[in-house]
Amino acid sequence: MDSLAFLAWCCVQMLLLLITICRFSGILSFHCFFSSKTCAHGNLNFFWCLFSHLKSFDADCYDPLDPNGNITITFDVLSYVPNGYVARVTIQNYYQYRHVENPGWRFGWTWAKNEVILSMSGAFAIEKGNCSAFNQNTTGYKPLNLTLMAPGLGYTCGLLMETNPTHYSAIGGRRDEQVSRTWKSRCTYSSYLAYTTPICCVSLSTFYNPTITTCPSCSCGCKEANGNAISCVREGAVPSNSLGTDIVQCTNHMCPLRIHWHIKNNYQNHWRVKLTVSNYNYGRNFSDWNVLVQHPGFGLPASVYSFNSTTLSTIGVPEDVALFWGKEFYNTELLQADEHQLGSLTTEILLQKDPTSFTLRNGWGFPRRMYINGENCQMPPPDVFPMLPNGSPRQKPFHGQFPHLLSVLYFIYGTLFGF
Numbered sequence: 001m002d003s004l005a006f007l008a009w010c011c012v013q014m015l016l017l018l019i020t021i022c023r024f025s026g027i028l029s030f031h032c033f034f035s036s037k038t039c040a041h042g043n044l045n046f047f048w049c050l051f052s053h054l055k056s057f058d059a060d061c062y063d064p065l066d067p068n069g070n071i072t073i074t075f076d077v078l079s080y081v082p083n084g085y086v087a088r089v090t091i092q093n094y095y096q097y098r099h100v101e102n103p104g105w106r107f108g109w110t111w112a113k114n115e116v117i118l119s120m121s122g123a124f125a126i127e128k129g130n131c132s133a134f135n136q137n138t139t140g141y142k143p144l145n146l147t148l149m150a151p152g153l154g155y156t157c158g159l160l161m162e163t164n165p166t167h168y169s170a171i172g173g174r175r176d177e178q179v180s181r182t183w184k185s186r187c188t189y190s191s192y193l194a195y196t197t198p199i200c201c202v203s204l205s206t207f208y209n210p211t212i213t214t215c216p217s218c219s220c221g222c223k224e225a226n227g228n229a230i231s232c233v234r235e236g237a238v239p240s241n242s243l244g245t246d247i248v249q250c251t252n253h254m255c256p257l258r259i260h261w262h263i264k265n266n267y268q269n270h271w272r273v274k275l276t277v278s279n280y281n282y283g284r285n286f287s288d289w290n291v292l293v294q295h296p297g298f299g300l301p302a303s304v305y306s307f308n309s310t311t312l313s314t315i316g317v318p319e320d321v322a323l324f325w326g327k328e329f330y331n332t333e334l335l336q337a338d339e340h341q342l343g344s345l346t347t348e349i350l351l352q353k354d355p356t357s358f359t360l361r362n363g364w365g366f367p368r369r370m371y372i373n374g375e376n377c378q379m380p381p382p383d384v385f386p387m388l389p390n391g392s393p394r395q396k397p398f399h400g401q402f403p404h405l406l407s408v409l410y411f412i413y414g415t416l417f418g419f
C-alpha cells in the first residue's frame with residue numbers, strides 16, 4: 001500500500017467529506033457524524049419506495065408531512081489519474097425531522113470492477129477492497145448497491161445516475177469550475193424496514209375529565225407470550241448490563257417512548273397544553289430528539305416554554321404541523337430510565353384560540369398525529385378520547401365564563417394524577 005500513498009489527496013467541501021482514489025473492489029464503509037437538522041422544501045411530488053406494496057403506503061414509506069424528504073448522495077469525479085479517479089462524496093439530509101442518531105452513519109457500496117480505495121480523507125474507510133484482485137486497466141465505473149445505515153436499517157438507495165456535473169466556485173469565488181462527472185442517488189426511509197413494531201405511543205388527559213386515555217395496549221408489542229411478545233423488566237428492577245441496549249420497562253403498551261398530551265387550562269383567548277415525553281428505555285439516551293405534532297391549533301402564534309419550536313409548511317395537509325426540539329444546554333437529551341424514574345422531557349404550550357374553530361368537543365383539542373424522531377406514534381382510537389362531562393351545560397364550546405370552576409377541577413385532577 002505504501003507505494004500508492006503518493007496518491008493521497010485531500011479536499012473538503014460541502015457537507016461531507018470524503019475524497020477517494022478508487023481502484024479495486026470491495027465494500028467501503030466509514031462512520032462519522034453528519035448534520036442533524038437540515039430543512040429544505042422542494043416541490044417534487046413523486047415518491048417511490050421498496051416494499052411499499054407490503055403495508056400501507058402512508059404509514060411506512062410515504063410521509064405526507066414530508067413528501068420530498070430524502071438523503072441525496074453525490075459522487076463528484078474531480079479528476080482522473082493514471083490508474084483511477086479522485087471523487088468527492090457528499091451526503092445531504094433533506095428530511096425535515098429525521099436525523100442520524102449516535103453512533104452515527106455508515107455508508108458503503110460495491111465496486112463494478114475490482115477497484116479499491118487507495119486513500120480517503122474526511123471519513124474512515126473500514127474496508128478498502130481486495131488488493132490481490134487489483135487490475136491495472138480498470139477505469140472509472142460508478143459504484144453499485146449503495147448502502148446507508150443511519151445508524152440502523154431503514155434507508156433504500158437508488159442507482160447512481162449520471163447528472164449534470166456539479167459547479168463550484170474556485171479562487172475565492174472569482175472562477176466557476178465544474179467537476180469531470182457527477183452521479184447522484186436518492187435514499188429514502190421506510191420505518192417498516194427499520195422497525196418491526198412502532199417505538200412510540202400517545203396517551204391523553206384533560207382538566208375536564210378524570211379519565212386518562214392510556215396508550216393502546218400492545219402498541220409496541222405485548223408483554224404476554226402470545227406471539228409478538230417482547231422482553232421487558234419490572235419497574236425499578238434495573239438490569240446491570242443495560243447500557244447501550246434496548247431494555248424497556250414493562251407496561252401495557254411496551255413502547256420505549258411515550259408522549260402524553262394533557263389539556264391543562266381553558267382561558268378566554270388561550271388554552272394551555274402540557275406535553276410530556278417519557279423514555280421507558282433503561283439503556284438508551286436519545287440525543288437531539290424532536291417531536292412533531294399535527295394539530296389544528298398551531299397556525300396561530302403559540303408560546304412554548306421549555307422546548308424550541310417551529311411550524312412546518314406542509315402542502316395538502318389540513319392541520320397545522322409544529323416541530324419541537326430541545327433547547328441547547330438544557331434538554332437536547334432525553335435520558336434513559338433509571339431505578340427511580342423514567343427519562344422525561346416536558347413543556348407547557350400556550351395556544352391562541354381561533355374563535356371560529358376552537359372547541360373542546362369531539363376531541364378537537366387532541367393532536368391528529370405525533371412523531372418522535374420522525375417515527376409515527378400509536379394514537380388511541382378517537383372513541384376512547386376523554387369526553388366532555390355528560391349532560392353538563394358546559395359541553396358547549398367554552399368561552400371563558402368558567403375558568404374558575406375549570407381551574408378548581410383541574411386542581412383536583414392535577415393533584416390526584418400529578419400533572
Ligand SMILES: *[C@@H]1O[C@H](CO)[C@@H](O)[C@H](O)[C@H]1NC(C)=O
Pocket residue numbers: 040041042043044068069070071072094185186
Ligand atoms: C431530495 O430533496 C430535495 C429537497 O426536498 C429535492 O430538491 C430533490 O429534488 C430531492 N431529490 C430527489 C432525487 O428527489
Ligand SMILES: *[C@@H]1O[C@H](CO)[C@@H](O)[C@H](O)[C@H]1NC(C)=O
Pocket residue numbers: 130131132133
Ligand atoms: C481477493 O482476490 C483474490 C484474487 O482474485 C482471491 O483469490 C481472493 O479470494 C480474494 N479475497 C477476498 C477476501 O475476496
Ligand SMILES: *[C@@H]1O[C@H](CO)[C@@H](O)[C@H](O)[C@H]1NC(C)=O
Pocket residue numbers: 110144145
Ligand atoms: C448489486 O447490484 C446489481 C445490479 O446493479 C445486482 O445485480 C447485484 O445482485 C447486487 N449485489 C448485491 C450484493 O446486492
Ligand SMILES: *[C@@H]1O[C@H](CO)[C@@H](O)[C@H](O)[C@H]1NC(C)=O
Pocket residue numbers: 243244245283284285335336
Ligand atoms: C445516558 O446519559 C447519562 C447521563 O449523561 C449517562 O450517565 C448514561 O451512561 C447514558 N447512557 C448511555 C446508554 O449512553
Ligand SMILES: *[C@@H]1O[C@H](CO)[C@@H](O)[C@H](O)[C@H]1NC(C)=O
Pocket residue numbers: 037308309326327328
Ligand atoms: C433553537 O433552535 C435553533 C436551531 O437549532 C438554535 O439556533 C437556537 O439556539 C435554539 N434556541 C435555544 C434556546 O436553544
Ligand SMILES: CC(=O)N[C@H]1CO[C@H](CO)[C@@H](O)[C@@H]1O
Pocket residue numbers: 135136137138139
Ligand atoms: C479497458 C481495458 O484496457 N481492459 C483490459 C484490462 O486488462 C485485460 C487483461 O489484462 C484486458 O483483456 C482488457 O482489455
